[in-house]
Amino acid sequence: MKHLFSLGAAAMLAAGAPLAAHADAAGDVQQQCGACHALKHDYATPAIQERVERKAPPLDFAGNKFQRAWLASWLQNPTRIRPAGVFPPAHVKNGPDGDAVDATGLAKHPAVPAAQAEAMADYLMTLKPFDDLIKAETYQPGTIAERMGKMNFGKFKGCDGCHQDAPNSGGVSGPELYTAWKRLQPAFISSYIGNPVAWDPHTMMPKGDANADAVHKLANYLKVIGEK
Amino acid sequence: MKKILLAASLLAMSAVTHAEVDRGAQLYNVYCTQCHGVQGNGKGINAAHMSVQPRDHTDAKEMSARTDDELFKVIQQGGKSINKSVLMPIWGSNLSDDDIHALVGHLRKLCCQKN
Numbered sequence: 189m190k191h192l193f194s195l196g197a198a199a200m201l202a203a204g205a206p207l208a209a210h211a212d213a214a215g216d217v218q219q220q221c222g223a224c225h226a227l228k229h230d231y232a233t234p235a236i237q238e239r240v241e242r243k244a245p246p247l248d249f250a251g252n253k254f255q256r257a258w259l260a261s262w263l264q265n266p267t268r269i270r271p272a273g274v275f276p277p278a279h280v281k282n283g284p285d286g287d288a289v290d291a292t293g294l295a296k297h298p299a300v301p302a303a304q305a306e307a308m309a310d311y312l313m314t315l316k317p318f319d320d321l322i323k324a325e326t327y328q329p330g331t332i333a334e335r336m337g338k339m340n341f342g343k344f345k346g347c348d349g350c351h352q353d354a355p356n357s358g359g360v361s362g363p364e365l366y367t368a369w370k371r372l373q374p375a376f377i378s379s380y381i382g383n384p385v386a387w388d389p390h391t392m393m394p395k396g397d398a399n400a401d402a403v404h405k406l407a408n409y410l411k412v413i414g415e416k
Numbered sequence: 417m418k419k420i421l422l423a424a425s426l427l428a429m430s431a432v433t434h435a436e437v438d439r440g441a442q443l444y445n446v447y448c449t450q451c452h453g454v455q456g457n458g459k460g461i462n463a464a465h466m467s468v469q470p471r472d473h474t475d476a477k478e479m480s481a482r483t484d485d486e487l488f489k490v491i492q493q494g495g496k497s498i499n500k501s502v503l504m505p506i507w508g509s510n511l512s513d514d515d516i517h518a519l520v521g522h523l524r525k526l527c528c529q530k531n
Contacts, residue, residue, distance in 0.1 A: 239446050272461055277449045286459020287449075342467075346502040349451065349466050359462035361450035385509050392447060394505035397494070 213311035216304065221247060229317060232389045239390040243295075244274055246388065251316035253380075256309050258371040263305035266297035269367070271352070271360040276392075289360055318379075321386060326400060327378035330408050337409030345398065345406065353413055362393065369414025377407045440522025443515055447507060456526040468501040479527035487520045 218227060224244035231238050231246060250259070272289045273279045281290035300308065316322075332340075342348040342358075351365045352358035358365075368377060379386070382403045384393040398406070444456070451470040453460040458472035473479060489497055491511070495504030507516070 236442060236446055240442070272450075276461060277445050277454060280449070280454050280461060282454075286457065286463055287453050287461045289461055344502065346505070349462055349503045349505075357465075359450075359465045361460075361462050383509070390446075391510070392450065394494075394507055395509035396506055 213307040217247075217308050217311050220300075221308075227315070236390060239392070240275060240278075242274055242390075247312060248315055249318050249387065250312035251314055252318045252322055253372060253376045254312070255371055255373060256313050259312060260305050260309035262371065263300040263308060264302055266299060268294070269363045269371075271364065276361040318387065321379050321383075322373075322375045325375040325379050327375055327404050327407055329374050329411055330404070332405055332408040332412060334409075334412050337405070337412055340402075340405055341409050345396065345402075347406065350393075353409075365410055366413050368410045374407065374411070377410060378403055381406055439515070440518035440520075440525070443511065443519050444522050444526075447510070448519070451503070466503055468503050470503070473523055473526045476527050479523065484520050484524075487523055488516050491516045491519055 221227065226242075226246040227248050229246075229248045231242070270276075273294045276289070279290050279293050280287045282288075338353065341353055347353075347365075348358040350359040350362035352360070354366050355364075372380075380393070381396075381398070382400065383395055384391045385395055444452075445454075449456075449460055451460040451462045451466070452458055452473055453463070453470075456473035458470045458475075460470060463470055471478065486498060490500065490504060492506070492508040492513075494506035495501045497506075511519070
């Protein structure tokens, strides 16, 4: 029954129906977001098939991940962050030059009215199961020459194979990173680059061999391009 | 009796190998197709944005020049470990040794088993 209710809510969202403000933000998030987004970390234990079937990014550690102001704003005016969706192989069409993103199947995130978005953001920011990972971070935001940062991001570390550091510049399977600084907490950026598997065992982001200093340089580059 | 046991053992080994190949296909879909393509031809959705083109895993000649150990190493430790591009990531923290063996099995199927 609960599942049916969630599906119904999802259908309403997909149709762009206005959402009634919910008195209980936790219940609202569970009802409106839970059909697509994981709100508990239990996705970490099943087999890798879970990653194939994932409909949306997990939100169970939203409070450790997002900037609250960005979250509230994005919910009201959502834009695409992942050019090929949450599971890119499901959105591929074969073209003359090889695979291309098939945008026709990419779901549009529903917009949420302002008051509801603020309440949802407040609740999501309370979800912090990974405070220990954040506390272990030593990253202090700094700066880097943009040109050097770009070379590091591309040529030396290969991040641009999957991520865009400017619109239409870079790979498309990962989330774009030119708005990462506005949407993500600095400590999360550093922690996730350093060990993405600790956050999500089924992440499609590899854990590279960058030491803390190298990770911080990448984070600083995201700061430089994010603040432009 | 011995013959029955032997047959059962061979059957079990064959089933394990088959399961490993299927797991290899599943892992390949999740981790590799974004660059190497859904057909394994090196033309994934990221390929157009890369300075070094991903390996065509259906190229029997190229793939036959690599041993299973080399394939295992490059998946686990990345392109740099065999003096190739940094664009081939280090997957050793995302994948277990068993996962990587399954992927190597799938690569052999892609390159060298014509249906």
